[in-house]
Every structure is written in structure tokens, then in C-alpha cells.
Amino acid sequence: MDEYRSSIELRLPSRLGFEKIAMNTAASVAHLMGFGEERIEDLKTAIAEACINAMEHGNKFDETQLVGVILSMSPDSLEVKVLDTGSGLQVPLGHAAVPDIDKKMHELEAARGMGMFLIESLVDEVEWVSSPPQGSYARMVIRLHPSKH
Numbered sequence: 511m512d513e514y515r516s517s518i519e520l521r522l523p524s525r526l527g528f529e530k531i532a533m534n535t536a537a538s539v540a541h542l543m544g545f546g547e548e549r550i551e552d553l554k555t556a557i558a559e560a561c562i563n564a565m566e567h568g569n570k571f572d573e574t575q576l577v578g579v580i581l582s583m584s585p586d587s588l589e590v591k592v593l594d595t596g597s598g599l600q601v602p603l604g605h606a607a608v609p610d611i612d613k614k615m616h617e618l619e620a621a622r623g624m625g626m627f628l629i630e631s632l633v634d635e636v637e638w639v640s641s642p643p644q645g646s647y648a649r650m651v652i653r654l655h656p657s658k659h
Contacts, residue, residue: 520579522561524569524594529561532579532592539581540588544654552632553588553652559625560592560648568594568646578647586654587634593647 520535522528533554540550561577569575578593630636635651 515582515584517580517582519581521576522579523573524565524571524575524577525573526562526565526571528577529558529565532561532577533558535579536581536588536590539583540652543583543588545588545652549652553590556629556632556636556650556652557590557592559629560590560650563625563648564592564594564646568596570596588652588654590650590652591647592650593645595645596642 518535518539520532522531536557537550537554540553545553557579561579564577565571569577575595578591580589580591580593582589582591626638629648629650633650634653634656635649637649638646639649640646
């Protein structure tokens with residue numbers, strides 16, 4: 511991989527099933543970058559969950575609203591942004607720590623599942639940004655050689 515950051519962009523309709531395109535594209539890129547199979551499976555799960563969240567919560571399954579997926583490669587990491595055009599969940603800018611999210615976030619996740627917690631447990635870095643009316647995004651980073659805490 512060259513020393514500069516290169517990227518791939520996808521635009522997907524907000525329809526279940528299309529998250530698989532993002533999953534498979536990310537898996538191919540991660541494989542080319544040298545990620546192990548276990549890390550690739552973690553990445554696929556995190557991306558699928560983020561895409562489904564964007565389709566459901568951000569775009570309300572409106573197929574005319576697109577989910578953007580940007581894969582940015584650097585020599586030691588892969589950054590994935592999953593963008594929607596809705597207002598999304600009202601998460602404070604730059605918020606990443608699940609234990610600190612407000613009661614409303616916990617209630618929404620409890621009603622649907624543990625998607626945000628799952629994503630956070632699978633990648634090395636995660637951030638949810640809500641910027642209505644433009645939309646919201648989840649930014650995930652998975653490192654080729656994660657540091658041990």
C-alpha cells in the first residue's frame with residue numbers, strides 16, 4: 511500500500527440487502543491490505559450494522575435516500591464512514607463512548623438491539639456524528655496492527 515490515503519466510495523439505496531455490497535467491498539479491500547480473516551469478519555459485521563442503522567434510523571428505509579460508504583485506506587488502517595441523509599440518533603458531536611451515552615440512546619438501542627455497542631466492540635475506533643439537516647455518519651477505524659491496551 512502506498513504512503514498516501516486512497517479511497518473507494520459507494521452509494522447504496524436504503525433497502526435491506528444492499529449492506530452486503532458494503533460488507534463485501536470492505537472485506538475485499540481489507541484482504542488486499544493484509545488483514546486476517548477474524549478482523550475481516552469483525553469489519554463486515556460492524557459495517558453491516560452501521561449500514562442498517564443508517565437505512566433504518568437515518569433514512570427511514572426511504573429507498574430514494576442513499577447510504578454513502580467511504581472506505582479510506584492508509585498503510586496501517588482502514589477507515590469506514592457510513593453516511594445517511596436523515597437526522598439520525600441525536601448523539602453529541604464526536605461522541606464515541608457507549609457507557610456515557612444518554613438515556614434516550616440506551617432506550618433506542620434496547621428497543622432494537624445492541625448495534626452501537628456491537629460496532630464499538632468490533633473496531634479499534636468509532637465515532638457517531640449527527641449534523642442535521644445534512645445527515646449523520648458513523649466513522650469506524652480498524653487497524654492492521656492494533657495496539658494492546
